[in-house]
Amino acid sequence: MATSSTSHRLQSVQLDEDSLAAASRDQEQERQIAIFDLLEDNYFAPEGANGGPYDLHMGLMDNRLVLDVRASGYERRHILSLSPFRSLIRDYFMICESYFQAIRNATPAQIEVLDMGRRGLHNEASELLMTRLKGKIETDLDTSRRLFTLICALYRRG
Template sequence: MTAGDHRLASIDIDELSLAPATRDVEHERQVAIFDLLEENSFQPEGAADGPYALKISLQDGRLALDITGQGFKRRHLLSMTPFKSIIRDYFMICESYYDAIRHAAPAQIETVDMGRRGLHNEGSEKLRERLEGKIAVDFDTARRLFTLICALQRRP
């Protein structure tokens, strides 16, 4: 078995679960999906071989991860509660970042971007922690998945 066997080959986000998004947020979501499909490490516990298809949705306020692969099918439901404050803070700093790239000096943009990346990393680590024992993902995969989870939470 090669490391490439445990990867995502397709990602689907339930359209009914997606929150309305700004152009910037929609772009981030599309880039996250593209980057995930280009390179990821995704190994569901108990799965012998990949690649896998992932469908992400919200079900009764919980994150639903539906995974299918060769002879493998599983759903993981995760409470969104541990992510709520990180996502709220991340949205606030993203708004500041988008405003800064349109109106601020490069030094200010860099400062806001460092804060944005820090919160994104925190959300990614929280996701890896919540997936422990269910799905093994590397840090970059967790970062991109966190971006997609945020797409479900965005409020107009």
């Protein structure tokens, strides 16, 4: 699986404005960086599609994640339950909050410990997302990590 294949990649990502909560400066920056990084380098291969690039619209509906994927001649909606992600998202929010507070007044060693925990949770959630998307959309770990960041941005409101 090669990243940045011109046929299996996202060219745009849009978050449903109705699903987004007001965000802190740190949260908004994290969201914008995730979208920028996602568009710069991603692997995104929906099952049954002839090729992209793809446009992705993400939102929440009845506490489920909605992924609308479109490309020339291809349009599909995937709906995923967020239940398997709830404890990971809750723990991720808690450690991110501690991390952002630590950046302002903790020692480098304390920040590093929190960052390692944050990355570990992020990886665990990203692997779960890849598993939940199996048979629907194939991604690589970096793409899944960035998508999880955006899921968190949407979930914050719920």
